[in-house]
Amino acid sequence: MFIQQLINKLGSDKVNVEDSVLIRHSHDESPHESVKPDVVVFPENRQDIEGILEIARSHEIPVTPYGIGSGLEGASIPIHKGISVNFKNMKQIIDFSPEDLTVTVQPGVTRVELNQYLQEYGLMFPIDPNTDASIGGMVATNASGTTGVRYGAMKDQILDLEVVLVDGTVIHTGTKARKSSSGYLVTNLFVGSEGTLGVFTEVTLKLYGIPEETIMARCTFDTLEMCAKAAQAISLKGIPILRLELIDQESIEEINRQNGYHFPEKHSLFLEFAGNKQIVKQEVEHVNHLLHELGCENWSVSNDPREQQELWRARKELSLGFVQEGMDEVGADVCVPVSKLSELLIYARKLIQDTGLRGGVWGHVGDGNFHTLVLFDPNVEGERELAESTNEALAKKAIEVGGTCTGEHGVGIGKIKYQEIEHGPAIKVMKGIKQLLDPYGILNPGKLF
Amino acid sequence: MFIQQLINKLGSDKVNVEDSVLIRHSHDESPHESVKPDVVVFPENRQDIEGILEIARSHEIPVTPYGIGSGLEGASIPIHKGISVNFKNMKQIIDFSPEDLTVTVQPGVTRVELNQYLQEYGLMFPIDPNTDASIGGMVATNASGTTGVRYGAMKDQILDLEVVLVDGTVIHTGTKARKSSSGYLVTNLFVGSEGTLGVFTEVTLKLYGIPEETIMARCTFDTLEMCAKAAQAISLKGIPILRLELIDQESIEEINRQNGYHFPEKHSLFLEFAGNKQIVKQEVEHVNHLLHELGCENWSVSNDPREQQELWRARKELSLGFVQEGMDEVGADVCVPVSKLSELLIYARKLIQDTGLRGGVWGHVGDGNFHTLVLFDPNVEGERELAESTNEALAKKAIEVGGTCTGEHGVGIGKIKYQEIEHGPAIKVMKGIKQLLDPYGILNPGKLF
DSSP: OHHHHHHHHHOGGGEEOOHHHHHHTSOOSSSSOOOOOSEEEOOOSHHHHHHHHHHHHHHTOOEEEESSSOOSSOTTOOTTOSEEEEOTTOOOEEEEEGGGTEEEEOTTOBHHHHHHHHHTTTEEOOOOOSSOOBHHHHHHHTOOOTTHHHHOOGGGSEEEEEEEOTTSOEEEOSOSSSOOOSSOOOHHHHTTOTTSSOEEEEEEEEOEEOOSEEEEEEEEESSHHHHHHHHHHHHHTTOOOSEEEEEOHHHHHHHHHHHOOOOOSSEEEEEEEEESHHHHHHHHHHHHHHHHHTTOEEEEEEOOHHHHHHHHHHHHTHHHHHOOTTOEEEEEEEEOOGGGHHHHHHHHHHHHHHHTOOEEEEEEGGGTEEEEEEEEOTTSTTHHHHHHHHHHHHHHHHHHTTOBSBSSSOOTTTTGGGHHHHHTTHHHHHHHHHHHHOTTOOBSTTSOO | OHHHHHHHHHOGGGEEOOHHHHHHTSOOSSSSOOOOOSEEEOOOSHHHHHHHHHHHHHHTOOEEEESSSOOSSOTTOOTTOSEEEEOTTOOOEEEEEGGGTEEEEOTTOBHHHHHHHHHTTTEEOOOOOSSOOBHHHHHHHTOOOTTHHHHOOGGGTEEEEEEEOTTSOEEEOSOSSSOOOSSOOOHHHHTTOTTSSOEEEEEEEEOEEOOSEEEEEEEEESSHHHHHHHHHHHHHTTOOOSEEEEEOHHHHHHHHHHHOOOOOSSEEEEEEEEESHHHHHHHHHHHHHHHHHTTOEEEEEEOOHHHHHHHHHHHHTHHHHHOOTTOEEEEEEEEOOGGGHHHHHHHHHHHHHHHTOOEEEEEEGGGTEEEEEEEEOTTSTTHHHHHHHHHHHHHHHHHHTTOBSBSSSOOTTTTGGGHHHHHTTHHHHHHHHHHHHOTTOOBSTTSOO
16 A cells, blocks of 8 residues: 555655565665565655655654665665665756855765766865765765775765654754864764765765875785884874775785786785875875885885776676675674784685685774685585684674774674674663654664664 | 772772872863863773773762863862862773774874874874863864865764763774764763763774875965955865964964964965875965955965975964963854954954953964963953954854854853853753763763763
8 A cells, every 4th residue: 555655755766666666675785684675666866765655654664775786794784674765866966066166966866976076176075985885875884995995985075964854844953064173073963874864855065175185005015014114114104194004914915816906915005195286296205205104015105097996897706706606695794993004914814714715804904993804605505604603703803802893884784783792881772862863763774773 | 989989999009089180180271260180091992981880970079070180161170179189090092993084082092193193004083172272172062173175073073972871881883894874973072071971981983094185275365354264265166275373464474473473464264285195286376366366465485395384383382472460361262154244253352452452363264263361460350251242242142143152162060051042042952961871960960061
């Protein structure tokens, strides 16, 4: 009955129950179990969202937002079925103010689409989660990625959200001013909330000038510890590096083997500098000097866009590089205080080695966030559990040393089990807020808690 | 009776009812009416705070935190009397990790004390609200100030808060990792909450290396609009300038007259660059070139610490410069999208001129935040209302163009009347959160709403 009401309210072209469509909305890129929604809706504007929530409310039907399905923790899987809300028809640029370095978009715009739009104005939006995610999805998971060392996470780049609450109230969480001390700062309550507190209809983002010059560098170190120390040294010097990625030796070997690259097969740092030409040149020299003092080898610099693309393609292909026909994988996403980074990297490497499984360690070491990927054969008994045990041990270790079980992927389904350990009594506050804003319990139920 | 209980619980040396002490805690630096608390307590640790809240809860006595009393909106005035909590004996550095660039402090440590402590490690905490405020007070108001253009506000510099909730629960809002997508991001809910949601007992802050080189510059422009455009141009170029302050001609005249300086008497920008020696030199040259293209005059650069100190002292003395025996003052604290800055600056200047009163306009124009100060004679009928009318018109205009009524001072008492206009239906969410976390309504009652 609610599906017919959705059709009446939105029009039949915005409501889909075809099995192929339901299947597409039953999973993301995580290994979590697929669940098909009852229906997928394709709203075009805030009025459509208000209509969807009105119907969902009156029938107490779950509502689960869906960006492009690139999530890694199952946040968009409608585990209690109901309505999957696909934002692909909400791609409007609502307000663009180059003089303010701000843009207001509907949540369906993807990161690459936004940057294509901005390019001719010499501007960019810097957060890069290594996939062409929707802005709404990036807000919902507090995404970050390779540029996090300079630009932080989504929470640091949002001035205002328009949110439709479950009771139909439309709120703005901020203003278009760069800062404010007015009211409670509720914007970040919604950032990372994975659709559990309201549905986003507009996102106002900070923008930045496209840097005049971009210089890429890579180098190797003998040990993971030296890599971690090098990352630390750069941040201690306050150099506003754009990207600072660690890739362990095993992953470099994998990239070379799978994709025909010839990177030196040692623990490596990939670095990117961006800004004014003269300033960037100084930064590169400064870091070059610094890293050589810390024992780096194979230092290689390029400002050739083709070479740079190749290098970052190699980095992007990393998780794909490990993928193998018939094999499944699990991955971790811990973030720890930088002083604990080498300890945790070595711990992660050892965890993987002890399983006898293939896997790699890499990450955005500038901010202490790193990932593992462990391959297992789903047909060999015990291998999944073995692979997952590395994840669990690493997440708990990260929390133990003052870090978090998820630096950027979000909680979704997979990290629920660590929420009590990580947040302790603060969970009570979080659950109170959930209850306050979703008394019906219909907004992406079964996630986060 | 509750005062005796406080003495029994904390010891008599931590509880004070002397009139001089009550008077000192009855006001801050704002013109809002003084109200004496019933008692002032001087806790030393979390256990003391827990004890205070237990007693306050059982008698439903208001609890109002007090930092150093430098607030500008009356947030620490105990308008419903009760307990004023002074943090001057909570100055411990609880955890300092130079390798992580983090420090955890009790809220009573002041900004200058913290920087003195950090200095020998070559580190600093950059937020500078132009007074030696306590860290707790700075968290409570989401303070920012002259370095906001590079470092944002307090909300951008906090990794974790330990908060004692009104029911006695002790929570941590974050971790010591640089980023996280775990749970709801509740840290910023408490930042800027002015003691209305819980009492802070620990604050974990991000730190930065003391820059190798600091270069100061100043220059003048013919119009306020040219100043605003220049500020905009610098941010569009992505130059990580440390300070970028506008001081209008009238204020420069005032500074010269009161303090014997000889600054060129035109609308001025005061700039500060900080970082690696070579990089900063490049930045200064870059900005010099840029500003001259935009018509700046009287460009003057200095890396002499004494000259720099003089310049920033002049800036700091600005609000004092206007102070005059027997005269009172009111000030605004709006923040607007940078594209609206010149319009609002001109509007503010005109508002003041139309009153016939003396006053100035200055601010942190890099992020769109600026202040006015209007002097009035409290003994001349109608002058207070006239002065206050400029504040009101400016706050409303700021909200109208997409900005905020308070960029950094907070709501306290003075900005309550703009909350509905600025936040609209989001007020309902904010009030819901207040009700959730303070069902007794005893945490700094009468503020924010």
